[in-house]
Amino acid sequence: MARRPLPRILSKDSAQIARTQIARSRELARTAADSATDVLHPLITVTRGLRRLASAGRRKWEDTPKDKRGPLLFLVASLVLAVALLPYGPLLAVMSLMAAAAWHGRDRTEPTPEGPDESQVERLRTLYEALVPYFSSPEDPAPLYAHGGEWEKAFATHEFDDDGRVGHLLIRYPAYFPDGEPEARARIEQLLTAKAGRGREYRFAWDEEGNRLTVTVLAPLPTDIAAQHFVTTPGETVLGFTDPSEVQRTLPLAYGEEQIDVPPVVWRTGVRSTEPHLLAMGHPGSGASTLLRSVALQALRHGDVLIVDGGGTGEYACLTGRDGVLAVECALPGALASLEWVAQETERRLIAINMARQAGDPPPADTRRALWILLDRPAVFAHLAASDGRKDPQELLQVPLRHGRAANVTVVVAEQFDGAEALSDPVRQHTRARVVLGSATPRQVEAVLGAPPHTTPLGHMPPGRGYARLGSGPVLRLQVPRTPDPYDDATSDADRAAVLDLLPPRAGAAQAEPTGLAEPTVTAEAVGVESG
Numbered sequence: 034m035a036r037r038p039l040p041r042i043l044s045k046d047s048a049q050i051a052r053t054q055i056a057r058s059r060e061l062a063r064t065a066a067d068s069a070t071d072v073l074h075p076l077i078t079v080t081r082g083l084r085r086l087a088s089a090g091r092r093k094w095e096d097t098p099k100d101k102r103g104p105l106l107f108l109v110a111s112l113v114l115a116v117a118l119l120p121y122g123p124l125l126a127v128m129s130l131m132a133a134a135a136w137h138g139r140d141r142t143e144p145t146p147e148g149p150d151e152s153q154v155e156r157l158r159t160l161y162e163a164l165v166p167y168f169s170s171p172e173d174p175a176p177l178y179a180h181g182g183e184w185e186k187a188f189a190t191h192e193f194d195d196d197g198r199v200g201h202l203l204i205r206y207p208a209y210f211p212d213g214e215p216e217a218r219a220r221i222e223q224l225l226t227a228k229a230g231r232g233r234e235y236r237f238a239w240d241e242e243g244n245r246l247t248v249t250v251l252a253p254l255p256t257d258i259a260a261q262h263f264v265t266t267p268g269e270t271v272l273g274f275t276d277p278s279e280v281q282r283t284l285p286l287a288y289g290e291e292q293i294d295v296p297p298v299v300w301r302t303g304v305r306s307t308e309p310h311l312l313a314m315g316h317p318g319s320g321a322s323t324l325l326r327s328v329a330l331q332a333l334r335h336g337d338v339l340i341v342d343g344g345g346t347g348e349y350a351c352l353t354g355r356d357g358v359l360a361v362e363c364a365l366p367g368a369l370a371s372l373e374w375v376a377q378e379t380e381r382r383l384i385a386i387n388m389a390r391q392a393g394d395p396p397p398a399d400t401r402r403a404l405w406i407l408l409d410r411p412a413v414f415a416h417l418a419a420s421d422g423r424k425d426p427q428e429l430l431q432v433p434l435r436h437g438r439a440a441n442v443t444v445v446v447a448e449q450f451d452g453a454e455a456l457s458d459p460v461r462q463h464t465r466a467r468v469v470l471g472s473a474t475p476r477q478v479e480a481v482l483g484a485p486p487h488t489t490p491l492g493h494m495p496p497g498r499g500y501a502r503l504g505s506g507p508v509l510r511l512q513v514p515r516t517p518d519p520y521d522d523a524t525s526d527a528d529r530a531a532v533l534d535l536l537p538p539r540a541g542a543a544q545a546e547p548t549g550l551a552e553p554t555v556t557a558e559a560v561g562v563e564s565g
Contacts, residue, residue: 177207188204204248259527265284276296338352345363376432382399465504
């Protein structure tokens, strides 16, 4: 049987023609509607005015006392009769009524003032005068920046927020300004931050080719997003949240009683990850332990977790004895034994995966389950091991760091800036995912992330705020979800309940959660150092 040709309406060309005709019809309808509105605008204005006059007359009649309505009605009737008897009286009355209706029916919305007001002009003039010493040269025959010059030529576009402060600014600068030098850029950025308003975060975008600088005020990141189940796939970990313009993905989150979409910073681990291990740096109280707790709660959904706490302050006591938690070590002997087992387990996984591939079989199930090593404050153990003549626990991380991606082993290290020098070379080389939390200088951020941040830091950084960079990607602002220690008395009831709901059950038998502060037993070899 011969095949029937498809109808023309189903062909690609016909569909394209149909879409073109529909778009053209919509454009014609929109044009006709606009033309009709322009033609009927006088009639609409007069009708609106008549309605307003009628409403005013009705209100006047209702406000008139009943004993005076008769004389008022007689006066109106006399005026109507007098107008009717005058030559051209009815015509003049109708014309007067239409003129009054047109006057009362006009659009009374005040036009939006064009340009900045006096206070905004003063702010722009102050910024211009402050930039004159940096963007001017005595040899320039026609300087763009000069004392008492025209700021309108220097500032191409400008926007202000509700408080009257600069919200967006496009600055033109002369071509001889050394915009390729970081020191010169830093001076301009520091000046604009001080003059445009402190206490806010700014993003500076330098267009070296066009000699333009774009200054944008960033909205503060939300700090009250509690820990919860994130809609992710195995191998994806949400480090925190960032600006909507920086990522192309959003996650649905429970925000109180509402449901919102927030752009996340997603770290991908596993066999195909290019950044299989992570290093987090910060000062005390910056939120490094909060980040590790958040990562641990997400890792326990699809893998096993081993925690080595060098601070020994009981930050991870809530995870002790949980399903999937192999151990929570707070002393040097336990840390050495656990990390030695991790090195052997990594080698065993590599051998098992290699044998399965040679036999043409899939990897064994126990090697496909992710193994996470969370190491907090390794510098403390390094100091204890050196004083006691033992091996540095970081030396046992060489095998997991070098071969962890192939063996599905992920290492997360958190350290404070004062202990950064104690980090071993394998930790520095193989942790390509980096996070900096807390109030850090731009030099510190660049030293950890390998690139300077494109935003100005806040004077006071809330806990969990910082920057993140995954491999060679861009530097992103980061806010870690609120994941406090549920056994801490300072934790609110809502945050405690949110974290406890995410914890897996106790291994073996279900036990009631303690309501007070519970600290693990710490041996004399563990040094208690306050961690973030």
